[in-house]
Amino acid sequence: MGGDIVIEVKDLNISLKGKTIHKNVNISVNRGDIYSIIGKSGSGKSTLLRAMLMLQKFEGSIIILSTDIGKASNEKRSMIRKQFGVMFQAASLFTSLTIGENIAVSLNETVKLPKRMVENIVKFKLSLVGLDDDVYYLYPSELSGGMKKKAALARALILDPQLLFLDEPTSGLDPVSAEDFDKTIRQLNKLLGITVVMVTHDLDSFFNVTTRCCVLGDKKVLAEGTPFDIIKTEDEWIKKIFFGERGIKFQRWNQKHGSY
């Protein structure tokens, strides 16, 4: 089953309130990829992710697991959604449920299992993302930001999804936690064969885990490929993204000293 395309975005057009966000966007994600979407703030990374998650109206076609989600029936769409694990940027745990209940929600909604079994599964997922059993009984407000993110990842993984969508998974984490997070994601990808699609700003994390990526900017895809393909691309915009602040500082330094 390896190597086939799990997500294919074809000629995607999205406009919000009359403003064009995406124009003819084409990307494809292969099975087993850790696919990163990068780009400047406001370049529509999250919008693209939301379109894939069927939270955003779009024109064109997005084919996920060989189903065109734009045309599919509601039953078909919810079947595909069952294959998704999603982690939002702000973790977005249900504040009125404990972490254990939060993680168990979609399992309890899908199948009827004895309480003990659900608890075992949930605790396994907690351990998988590197959280202690103790957090099982805690409420989200009692957790730190990093722990919330991990709990949200555990919630995304509860049904062993084929596709894992992450919206800025490492933002707000300390470097060590971010590193751990990357390791977890790589491990999940390798061992469980989960295809990961993520939006990220964190360049360390980007180079750590990404196998393929695309750069969004100027309403379209500027480049797609492995990270090294992307860096080699001769594009001012991409260079700016990659060398970010450092790039600007370097240019300033150059202007001052007159030599390039």
Added chain:
Amino acid sequence: MIEIKHNKSTVIIKGKATYSELPQLMNKLNKISKPVKILDITGIRKIDTSCLIFLLQFAKRYAAKINCSENDKKLLEIVKSNLKETAPKKTYHDKFFYNIGVAAYNKLIELYLFFGFLGEIFIHFAKALTHPKLFRVKAIVNDIEKMGLNAVPIITILSLLIGVVMAYQGSIKLKEFGANIFIVDLVSISITRELGPLIVAILLAGRSASSYTAQIGIMKVTEEIDVIKTMGLHPFDVLVFPKIISMIISLPLLVVLADIAGIFGGAVVANLSLGITYYDFYLRLSSVLTLHTFLSGLIKAPVFAFVIAVIGCFKGFRTSKNVESIGENVTISVVDGIFAVIVIDAIFSVVFRWAGI
């Protein structure tokens, strides 16, 4: 679909084993009563971690060996290394007396905290008297508009209707006695002394206390209260005082309005059903409705206002950091507000009677 074969001490599982097949799998395997030595899952097409967790536990129960493909072995290892047997935490959910105890204790704590809150307000108020800048005129005026002025239409209509109903119900009996003119006594005294202040207070408890609680509660959830604190401001100055002061200003004014509207409603009915002219009504009213009757109703208004605002704010600060508790506290603040208003009204009645007012 999942197939399970059981011969001698070997269990062979074939097919797909994911979370949706898990109940079926559990059901079938738990029926096996004979000891199992080998669990053969090589025939499984697709397996997920939730099924593996169960199979591992099942295998452990009989100390059985699991045969699986190379690929699944890796997955099995992950599950094995992350799976810990944990005893379920003791819960007291079905302990009746425990629940009663907890509820009573929580109520006591709540009362204790409420008095603490009250004390804090008084101490702060004393401080604010020496620093008049702490009173935020803009916020107070804004609050008076939202909670006082915007409540004018509903309060006018409600008290008008109360006056109409009172006069109408009374007129039937009074007509029998030929004591038509006493309708003025009935309407004016009951509205100014009791119904006017009570209607306004109950309405504002529903309207303002709930909105105070929700506002402060959400500010707490979104950590805006913490922002206020880190800016060197006191949440009391910014949030609580303007609300209390604007309530104390607007509630008595609304009571006056309610009194006027109620008596006017009574006058209309007296005119229509008992044939008392507006002029007669006015003459009788000016001899019946003494200033001290009117004031004995009005004096309650600031007390109601204070209690409603304090309960609304207190419940807002009591909100814990989750969404559900906002809803819960808003409900409680309205119920507690109305409850407190009626209790205080009863106390006033007894005290007035006792003091001969």
